[in-house]
Amino acid sequence: MAEENRKVAFICSKGNLDMAYPALVMGWAALGNGIDVTIFFTFWGLDMINKARIDHLEIPPVANSSMKMNLMGIPGYIGIPQWMGALPGMTPFATALMNNKMKELGVPPVREYLQMLVDGGAKLYACKMSVDMMQLKKEDFVDGVIDIVTAGDFMDMTEGAQIIFI
Amino acid sequence: MATKTIAGKTVQVNDEGFILNANDWVKEMAPEIAKEEGIAELTEAHWKIINFCRQKAQSLGGKSPTLREITNGTGISTKELFTLFPKGPAKKVAKVAGLGKPEGCV
Numbered sequence: 681m682a683e684e685n686r687k688v689a690f691i692c693s694k695g696n697l698d699m700a701y702p703a704l705v706m707g708w709a710a711l712g713n714g715i716d717v718t719i720f721f722t723f724w725g726l727d728m729i730n731k732a733r734i735d736h737l738e739i740p741p742v743a744n745s746s747m748k749m750n751l752m753g754i755p756g757y758i759g760i761p762q763w764m765g766a767l768p769g770m771t772p773f774a775t776a777l778m779n780n781k782m783k784e785l786g787v788p789p790v791r792e793y794l795q796m797l798v799d800g801g802a803k804l805y806a807c808k809m810s811v812d813m814m815q816l817k818k819e820d821f822v823d824g825v826i827d828i829v830t831a832g833d834f835m836d837m838t839e840g841a842q843i844i845f846i
Numbered sequence: 847m848a849t850k851t852i853a854g855k856t857v858q859v860n861d862e863g864f865i866l867n868a869n870d871w872v873k874e875m876a877p878e879i880a881k882e883e884g885i886a887e888l889t890e891a892h893w894k895i896i897n898f899c900r901q902k903a904q905s906l907g908g909k910s911p912t913l914r915e916i917t918n919g920t921g922i923s924t925k926e927l928f929t930l931f932p933k934g935p936a937k938k939v940a941k942v943a944g945l946g947k948p949e950g951c952v
Contacts, residue, residue, distance in 0.1 A: 705951050712913055714934025799924035
């Protein structure tokens with residue numbers, strides 16, 4: 681048992697609601713199994729740790745060919761026409777549907793889920809280049825984000841880890 | 847199938863050392879399994895979690911509840927849960943309580 685602990689690192693680069701969950705679910709599973717977890721947020725992924733954005737992640741139906749009407753309880757795999765997805769209100773509508781589904785499954789909202797990971801020992805970092813590009817500061821991020829680091833720093837701190845890009 | 851003697855009782859275990867039949871488990875086994883898992887002593891808080899999981903498992907086919915079910919059900923915080931059962935509470939709680947690994951992702 682003296683061997684070094686298994687480590688996984690996630691790179692979260694997307695800010696859409698559906699793309700926020702993979703790292704949260706897998707990270708939580710990893711922590712539950714005693715695996716060290718590091719998460720690096722870059723580009724749109726910064727929305728997942730941005731205080732102003734974390735509670736407002738959305739899922740747009742446009743250009744999402746997997747999103748079918750059965751989300752709304754219509755059986756089968758009838759698609760949502762792209763033009764319909766572009767109508768005003770469709771993105772909030774799809775977002776509300778997905779949030780409700782998650783709630784039904786007992787999956788916590790992103791802010792609460794992320795806090796669970798932090799409490800379980802996950803280490804969160806923001807990507808310096810993206811932070812600079814979006815003119816953000818450390819104060820813009822939720823508690824639990826340890827630091828703003830460069831890609832090089834990230835590589836150093838994840839030596840020996842399995843890296844998952846999302 | 848592998849067997850193991852815990853607290854003087856021989857029980858069937860799987861490859862990972864989990865007790866196969868939740869009914870084989872008795873309270874006296876918990877401290878011994880905990881020690882193997884690196885938990886020196888079971889405190890009142892540990893027992894609160896173990897007892898909750900044992901009770902909950904009756905409706906889960908002998909499987910341990912998920913970590914979120916444990917924190918919601920016992921009022922013990924995530925932080926505390928990870929301190930009480932360090933390095934992998936999902937597996938450790940199940941093992942000490944003589945239950946199967948939790949099914950479910952939260």
